[in-house]
Amino acid sequence: MDDGPLVEDFGRRIGRAMGWPPIAGRLAGVLMLSPDPMTLSELQVRLGASKGSTSEMTRLLIANGTVERVKVPGVRQAGYVWRDDAWSGCLQHQLTQTEQLLELARTALEQGVDMPEAQQARLRDMYTYYDFMVRQLRCLLDEYRQLARG
Known part of the structure; x- marks a missing residue:
């Protein structure tokens, strides 16, 4: 499946809605759709962005509660993944x-x-x-967490 158009849509829509640069939205789309952790180098290539920009955008998504940095066995660089509880993380960030x-x-x-x-x-x-x-927001976060546990 070619996720390129979907990633570009994320860049436009999430970026605009969250007040983020479009590259942050694209990065969110790439990580959300990736089955495996991705290194900063892999993200840089996938996005066609500079190392500094990619690093800055991963920090933005980490701060917003949707992405986390992980250790990938056998790989020297850290990996980045879409958090399993990303939407709770996003809501927690808004609450904070x-x-x-x-x-x-x-x-x-x-x-x-x-x-x-x-x-x-x-x-x-x-x-x-x-x-x-x-x-x-506290009530919404509690309600969403209960819903997500299912």
């Missing part, structure tokens, strides 16, 4: 980011007590929004 923004909102609210009411209202709205999002 949102928790960080909730902490910012909490701090800003405390520091803004002497601001005019209009600014305090904006800070309260920010806090309310991120508090709501954290609670919802």
Whole structure:
């Protein structure tokens, strides 16, 4: 099967939706469809990208919870694989980011007590929004993990 068109579609769609460069979306597609771990060199060749760009994009996908670095027996280079729990990892990453923004909102609210009411209202709205999002993302993550266990 020629996965080239599908990988290109990943590059456009996931890249755009996640705010990633298209190469990160293509890398996600390559690793998701690969039956085996791939080394940085193999990914570089497959993507037609520089070593630096490929390395940077693997770090981005690792940080986003979808890819992991693994030891491949008999191979000196590390391998990269699509995580079996990639979608949980992705949702966990979103939750972690949102928790960080909730902490910012909490701090800003405390520091803004002497601001005019209009600014305090904006800070309260920010806090309310991120508090709501954290609670919802926690529920979604729990629900998805239960669903994924099947």
